[in-house]
Amino acid sequence: MSPISPGDLSGERLQRVVAASGVASRRKAEDLIRLGRVSVDGKIVTELGTRVDPSRSTIRVDGKLIRRQAFRYIVMNKPSGFITTTSDERDRRTVMELLPAEPRLFPVGRLDRDTEGLLLFTNDGEVANRVMHPRYGLTKEYLILTPVKPSEQDLRRVRAGVEIEGKLVVPDEFRIVRETPEGVLLSVVLHEGMNRIVRRMMESVGIPVTKLNRVRVGPLSVSGIPRGAHRDLTPGELTSLLQSLHLERGSGQRSASASKPSQGAAGPNRKQTGPSQTRGRTNSA
Numbered sequence: 001m002s003p004i005s006p007g008d009l010s011g012e013r014l015q016r017v018v019a020a021s022g023v024a025s026r027r028k029a030e031d032l033i034r035l036g037r038v039s040v041d042g043k044i045v046t047e048l049g050t051r052v053d054p055s056r057s058t059i060r061v062d063g064k065l066i067r068r069q070a071f072r073y074i075v076m077n078k079p080s081g082f083i084t085t086t087s088d089e090r091d092r093r094t095v096m097e098l099l100p101a102e103p104r105l106f107p108v109g110r111l112d113r114d115t116e117g118l119l120l121f122t123n124d125g126e127v128a129n130r131v132m133h134p135r136y137g138l139t140k141e142y143l144i145l146t147p148v149k150p151s152e153q154d155l156r157r158v159r160a161g162v163e164i165e166g167k168l169v170v171p172d173e174f175r176i177v178r179e180t181p182e183g184v185l186l187s188v189v190l191h192e193g194m195n196r197i198v199r200r201m202m203e204s205v206g207i208p209v210t211k212l213n214r215v216r217v218g219p220l221s222v223s224g225i226p227r228g229a230h231r232d233l234t235p236g237e238l239t240s241l242l243q244s245l246h247l248e249r250g251s252g253q254r255s256a257s258a259s260k261p262s263q264g265a266a267g268p269n270r271k272q273t274g275p276s277q278t279r280g281r282t283n284s285a
Contacts, residue, residue: 011051014038016125017059021066022104025086037062069103071124073238076230077222078119084110084284095119098228108132110284112196117142117214118222121230130245131217137191138218138244139172142198142285144186145211149179154205162201164194169201183210198285212285218244 018029018038029038036044039060040052052059059066078084082095084107095107105121108128122128130136161170173189186207188198202209215222219240225231233241242248 011053012125013048014040014045014050014052014059015048017052017054017068018061018066019106020054020068020123020125021059022069022102022123023061023066025104025106032061039063069123071127072103072105072122073124073127073233073241074099074105074121074230075220075222075225075233075237076119076121077225077227078111078116079228080114080116083113084119099230109193111214112199112284115198115212115214115285116227117212118217118220119214120217120220126247127241127245130247131241132193134191134193136245139189139191139216140193140214140218140285141187141189141216143177143213143215144188144198144202144207144209145180145183145213146186146202146207147183147210148208149176149184150186150205150207154207157205158188158201158207162204164197164200164204167194169194169197171201195284214285 015026015029015033018024018032019026023029024032030048032038033048033050034046036046038045040050040057042058054068076095076098078095078098082093082098085094086096086106088094092113099105099121103123105123106128108120108122108131111117111119120128120131131138155174155176158171158174161168163169169190169192171188171190173187175187177185177187179185188201190197194200198212199209213222220233220237
């Protein structure tokens with residue numbers, strides 16, 4: 001079977017299939033294709049964007065047959081101080097330090113260095129793309145700790161929408177949760193995934209942000225996961241996520257779930273300094 005042409009929207013992008021096998025990251029997979037080190041059904045492919053059917057095509061890297069890894073889905077409670085990337089040329093701490101080396105997983109979207117909370121990891125490229133794509137309408141809920149109670153006028157300004165990069169961003173919900181000894185806890189629910197969007201919205205109306213925590217993405221919640229720890233999605237969580245993305249996955253395509261949190265480098269014994277989580281629910285914020 002020959003590779004599907006780049007203009008055909010069926011199949012999967014070859015670089016995504018190579019990355020999903022665990023051979024390399026998506027960027028490295030693109031380099032391997034450009035260098036002519038990837039073949040599909042015996043033919044060298046060098047054009048990025050070429051689509052293939054991984055269930056029917058024979059794909060090799062440097063002559064070695066690759067196989068898709070079982071899909072895995074992990075949710076982490078990201079601590080502050082870690083950047084969301086698979087590697088960093090400046091040797092800053094990355095979220096990958098908090099995960100086991102195998103299987104090779106990738107973060108879905110990102111949280112900035114100082115933002116804590118829910119971060120999803122997977123090797124399922126289709127799920128990752130749909131979670132990040134606004135078409136599927138997954139909401140994200142953030143808790144904001146601010147030192148002073150916002151005025152009713154400021155609350156109305158945010159609810160009416162804030163212009164960012166020429167686009168009016170209107171939250172699904174923006175409310176005061178409660179007052180705490182540390183300050184006032186606010187909740188904002190958004191569909192948007194623009195860079196540092198929550199911080200930029202608050203800055204635009206003069207609401208200072210002391211701490212920021214993403215507590216929910218779609219049906220997924222960070223509740224019960226200690227800061228710096230992670231766990232596999234439960235079967236119920238995975239089913240809810242796939243349903244919300246209008247996507248089907250066979251039972252044989254995912255690993256057994258484990259609901260017990262795993263302690264990372266900044267695990268459960270680390271002092272809890274972020275804002276409290278509420279309601280038990282849940283890109284760069």
